Amino acid sequence: MDDTKKFTSVFIPVLYSIITVTGIIGNGLVVVTYFFYKKVKSMTDMYLLNLAIADILFVITLPFWIVDGARGWIFEDIGCKVLMGVYSINFYSGMLLLAVISIDRYIAIVHATMSFNYRGKALVYSKVICIVIWLAGIVVSLPKFIFSEMYRFDTTKEMVCAVRYPKNYSNVGKMVAPIIQLTLGFFVPLLIMVFCYSLIINTLLLARNFQRHKAIRVVMAVVAAFVVCQLPYNVIELHDVLFKTTECEHHKPMTVVRTVTKSLAFFHCCLNPVLYAFIGVKFRFYFSKIIRDVWCLSKKYITFRHSQSRRTSETFVSRRTSDFDIDNQSSFTM
Structure with missing residues (x-):
């Protein structure tokens, strides 16, 4: 497995770093928009906010797997259990939130x-639904918390973090976790999305609206992104469940394919802010406003530091620093 290890030690750090940075920026903008600019007023707002939070919590676990891919697992047994559990919770919650957004x-x-x-009780309903989704994610992730552990891998002699069932654990029990992952993490969201968006497209085709073609393209992009990103990895997972083998010549290429398809599946969380939030006119307005506010704050900070360094007069300094007290539309400044 030395050649496979060399590939993963380069591929995982590069791809996971890109996904982490892109995912935090994109989903962070959604969270900032809801916390500082746009109030959560509808079910859609509540779902999009929770989806962005789930994606952020998901991608911040990836740097730990970058270190694992390069040096092996060094975060002890408790770190293994916590990271595997948190990773699993946000994975399931994100997939289920995509399903309820479709509904x-x-x-x-x-x-x-x-x-x-x-509509009057929509926000209350959405809060309850989100709580149920997070609780469901916690429940189905319990095996990750319980059975994940740090141990020395026999072939490479390095420490790894993975799910390791007890020797007396039945084969049926070992198959439950991957079956749940495939069901809740792919097949259920996919079926719901295909059903809901098919009827949505049918309704849009019957509507006499000049923007219906744009709406249909958005719907098709949402479904296509989910299928392209998630289908390859889940096919590999299904193959492992049905045809698990320990033959070396089969295991090596499957490891490479699994690494590539897993990274593609992770990249979907970077597309969510674009597909579900910033494709809307209001979000694009708030996005541009965030950029303007950050730019204005940076200019004020640079001007303030420059004025301090010059120290030409007390009046000049007090006038420049008073700029921070101006009451304006920016929540950042406030």
Whole structure:
């Protein structure tokens, strides 16, 4: 496995670093928008905020796997259990949130009258649904917390972090976790998305709206991104469940394919802010406003530091520093 190890030790740090930085920036902008600029007023807002939080918590676990890919696991047994558990919780929560966002859009477009009827209590319903999703993610992630451990791998003699069931654990029990992962983490969201978005497209085709073609393209992009990113890795996982083998010549190429497809699946969390948030006009407005506010703050900071270094007069310094007390529209400045 030396040649495979060389590949993963280079591929994982590069790809995971890109995913981490991109995921934090994109989803961070969504969180900043909701916390400082746009109030959470609807079910969609609540779902998008929770999705961004789940994606951020997911990608911040990737640097630990970068170190693991380069040097082996060095974060002890407790770090292994916590990281595997947190990783799993946010993975399942993110996938289930994508499913409920599809249902929310289906109700809003296909059953518009129904959506108006419960709009008054929509925010309360969405909070309950999000709590249930997070609790479900915790429950299905319990095996990760319990059975993940740090141990020395027989072939490479290095420390690894992985799920390791007891020797007396039944084969049926060992298959439950990957089956749950495939079901809740791929097949259930995929079926819900295909069902909801198919009916949404059908409704849009019947509508006499000049923007319907743009809306249809957005729907197709959402489904296509999910399938392209998630399908290859889940096919590999399904193959491992059905045809698990320990033959070396089979194991080596599967390790490479699994590493590549897993990185592609992780990249989907970087696309979520674009597909679900910043594709909207309002979010693009808030995004540009964040950029302007950050630019203005940076200019004020540079000017302030420059004025301090010059120290030309007390009046000049007091006038420049008073700029920070101006009451304006920016929540950052406040």
